[in-house]
Amino acid sequence: xxxxxxxKVLMSGNEAIARGALEAGICFCASYPGTPxxxxxxxxxxxxQNHDIxxxxxxxxxxxxxxxxxxxxxxxxxLCSMKSLGLNVAADFLLNVNLSGTxxxxxxxxxCDDPRGHSSSNEQDSRFYAKAAYLPLLEPSTCQQAKDVxxxxxxxxxxxxxxxxxxxxxxxxxxxxxxxxREIASATCTTSEELANAPYNVPxxxxxHQELGMKLKEIAQDFEKSKLNSVSGGENTDxxxxxxxxxxxxxKEAVDLLNIPSVQIVNLLTSHPLPQKDVVDWxxxxxxxxxVEEVDPFIEDGVLAIAAELHLDEIxxxxxxxxxxxxxxxELDTNTVMDAxxxxxxxxxxxxxxxxxxxxxxxxxxxxxxxxTFCAGCTHRNVYWALGRVKRRIKEGLIVTGDIGxxxxxxxxxxxxxxxxxxxxxxxxxSGLGQLERFGLKQKVVTVAGDSxxxxxxxxxxxxxxxxxxxxxxxxLDNSTTAMTGFQPNPGTSKQRLGNTVVSIESxxxxxxxxxxxxxxAVDIDAxxxxxxxxxxxxxxxxxxxxxxxxxxxxxLGKTHEEFSRVVVDINLCKGENCRICTDQFSCLAIxxxxxxxxxxxxxxxxxxxxxxxxxxxxxxxxGAEP
Amino acid sequence: xxxxxxxxxxxxxxxxxxxCGCVLAEAALQQGLTPTTGETFGASRRGGTVLTxxxxxxxxxxxxxxxxxxxxxxxxEPLESLRAAVDLATSRTTAIISMTKIETPESIAGxxxxxxxxxxxxxxxxxxxxxxxxDPGRIxxxxxxxxxxxxxxxxxxxxxxxxxLTEEHILRAIQTTLKEWDLNRVAFxxxxxxxxxxxxx
Numbered sequence: 086x087x088x089x090x091x092x093k094v095l096m097s098g099n100e101a102i103a104r105g106a107l108e109a110g111i112c113f114c115a116s117y118p119g120t121p122x123x124x125x126x127x128x129x130x131x132x133x134q135n136h137d138i139x140x141x142x143x144x145x146x147x148x149x150x151x152x153x154x155x156x157x158x159x160x161x162x163x164l165c166s167m168k169s170l171g172l173n174v175a176a177d178f179l180l181n182v183n184l185s186g187t188x189x190x191x192x193x194x195x196x197c198d199d200p201r202g203h204s205s206s207n208e209q210d211s212r213f214y215a216k217a218a219y220l221p222l223l224e225p226s227t228c229q230q231a232k233d234v235x236x237x238x239x240x241x242x243x244x245x246x247x248x249x250x251x252x253x254x255x256x257x258x259x260x261x262x263x264x265x266x267r268e269i270a271s272a273t274c275t276t277s278e279e280l281a282n283a284p285y286n287v288p289x290x291x292x293x294h295q296e297l298g299m300k301l302k303e304i305a306q307d308f309e310k311s312k313l314n315s316v317s318g319g320e321n322t323d324x325x326x327x328x329x330x331x332x333x334x335x336x337k338e339a340v341d342l343l344n345i346p347s348v349q350i351v352n353l354l355t356s357h358p359l360p361q362k363d364v365v366d367w368x369x370x371x372x373x374x375x376x377v378e379e380v381d382p383f384i385e386d387g388v389l390a391i392a393a394e395l396h397l398d399e400i401x402x403x404x405x406x407x408x409x410x411x412x413x414x415x416e417l418d419t420n421t422v423m424d425a426x427x428x429x430x431x432x433x434x435x436x437x438x439x440x441x442x443x444x445x446x447x448x449x450x451x452x453x454x455x456x457x458t459f460c461a462g463c464t465h466r467n468v469y470w471a472l473g474r475v476k477r478r479i480k481e482g483l484i485v486t487g488d489i490g491x492x493x494x495x496x497x498x499x500x501x502x503x504x505x506x507x508x509x510x511x512x513x514x515x516s517g518l519g520q521l522e523r524f525g526l527k528q529k530v531v532t533v534a535g536d537s538x539x540x541x542x543x544x545x546x547x548x549x550x551x552x553x554x555x556x557x558x559x560x561x562l563d564n565s566t567t568a569m570t571g572f573q574p575n576p577g578t579s580k581q582r583l584g585n586t587v588v589s590i591e592s593x594x595x596x597x598x599x600x601x602x603x604x605x606x607a608v609d610i611d612a613x614x615x616x617x618x619x620x621x622x623x624x625x626x627x628x629x630x631x632x633x634x635x636x637x638x639x640x641x642l643g644k645t646h647e648e649f650s651r652v653v654v655d656i657n658l659c660k661g662e663n664c665r666i667c668t669d670q671f672s673c674l675a676i677x678x679x680x681x682x683x684x685x686x687x688x689x690x691x692x693x694x695x696x697x698x699x700x701x702x703x704x705x706x707x708x709g710a711e712p
Numbered sequence: 713x714x715x716x717x718x719x720x721x722x723x724x725x726x727x728x729x730x731x732c733g734c735v736l737a738e739a740a741l742q743q744g745l746t747p748t749t750g751e752t753f754g755a756s757r758r759g760g761t762v763l764t765x766x767x768x769x770x771x772x773x774x775x776x777x778x779x780x781x782x783x784x785x786x787x788x789e790p791l792e793s794l795r796a797a798v799d800l801a802t803s804r805t806t807a808i809i810s811m812t813k814i815e816t817p818e819s820i821a822g823x824x825x826x827x828x829x830x831x832x833x834x835x836x837x838x839x840x841x842x843x844x845x846x847d848p849g850r851i852x853x854x855x856x857x858x859x860x861x862x863x864x865x866x867x868x869x870x871x872x873x874x875x876x877l878t879e880e881h882i883l884r885a886i887q888t889t890l891k892e893w894d895l896n897r898v899a900f901x902x903x904x905x906x907x908x909x910x911x912x913x
Binding site for chain 2: 093094095097203226227229256259260261262263331334335337338342418419420423444445447448449451452453454455456457458460665668669672674676677678680688
């Protein structure tokens, strides 16, 4: 990040975006962590030690965007980065501030989509927000472009006084390539008086809408004159491919591998608004046009709308997601683009050798899955185990609504979680379920959320539950870090960055005055079972703050467990094959199966000696070793 | 198109897969090439499969290696190497694999059986053009840690001569990218030695 101008360095797409922010003179960054966007703000946070830039992990994406826009109103250039789903949270504000306008400082909004949902609960194409909000959107293809586009986006925002969206995807954000650096901006940022004199509000939305529409037309014309989009390839004017983002790179390679260098490829950076005149020039009188983009047919639909203005005899055959030549779901890669090209160019599929197919089939049979699971000693496992035991004791049963974080893995853990939706949806849905007794709902309602999620989106749901006296139990799994995305601090984290203050979850909950409130330790499974059982049987809103531990965070901070006594299985007491509760149901990674003895065993190098598994064994075979 | 060389590093979260890709990419950059790496991490980091795609001289080709284009499979774990081979390897592929297994949560619990190493080797041989199986057990025991697996594998890779990356550039990249230079230096030499003894046999 700190290398000097002119040097060529390896950078991930996200690091390149962060470097681009420094080169553009961005002085303010607010973000909420979320894969695949996290490293942008993380890199800038590191840089803030050497450069005059303010960086914060906001409580959620809406606050982050609001903070960034406010900075721009005061003349400070700002960048706001988030993952796809984060933009849903920020969208309420986005669809106001597009009308009222951002300030002289300018705002770049970077959104990182996750096609195929590698680390997300959906694979939404966030580009539709650019259309909904009438905002310009740029889609870089390479790490170099990811860096360079930030200056362009900031200048555009400053000129037109609207947020400018830069869209990345997982394969750009998380790939590394060579980037040539420019000078980091040296000018320091100072607030202007503008904000005091120019109220930003939306008194006549329809007129502001009209104004925004005209801005967008002007921007489209600017894009037409610019060199932001490029056409490459050979002399074949019959076939044109329009590709954006990292999919442009797949397209280039697909054309190379199929050895059809004559087709032409547009690398479209300005996905919205489309440069209308250029689009007409590109597609007019072609035979075929293919769209390659992730995830939805965004550019495709835009171009089809423009094509409606062409004479009938000038209109090519369009292929893409609309006619199924390119899959409308999932991630693209070079192979899917090759398949699409074969389909429209009439190139036969390669025949696979029978013997090779058989070899692969045999190999596949050997592949046992390597599923995601809680770490050894993870306290989330203990909570779900306790919930499972409580479920057995209550004849009406439990409904557990979940939330977003490492503990979402509860979906896979003995099916401990019944629902898992968006950030904060656990308590919101539980608040609704907590009213359904009158319609015959018998089960007791429990919801779980982590500490970072608590601050992000649980507060309105919690207040609603209290206000309406919803009958439900809220477990806050507080491990004091944002573990899923790489241990970013949140307001509840005990060790804060300089200048930040701890906000106590306990104080917030007590202020809301639930019918019943307890604090428990997630390592003590027996106590947890009793506490949760007691709470679910009480009427009204019950909150249990579960003091939890992230074992990865402990490891990261160099904590060892040598001082605790070892945990062992007494093979004389272990019932072996007849039981297997510890290995098959509790399933801590550190409890293994000894094939020779046909008994459970503790795996020394994985065990963190928390002892949580001791009460799990009904035969008292798991115990602390004598010191 | 330029003469492309594609490397896939396959392993389990926590093995240092990504940093191994960084070392190779850095070495390639220092040799005047234009590498690109594609990394799978995020939720998969929690003990799941981790793959790093490395294209030694990509210019602006995509980060993911297409089917039938894999030149070198650098396997940090046998099961994950086979999984990767099934998806991407062909007779064009050379595989250099650490045969020290990492059991899955379910095989540890005895719910499923981890496949026999001899079967994995046989299968890899049927899929890949060439397979070199390494046993880093000795260096793990000598150094008392598994942290130097990357350097060990890179030592073996350099000795194999399959890539255009030089020992000098890789060592320099290890020095600038990894911590624990002394440990890694020892492991690198062990990897070289073990690979040579494989070929001599």
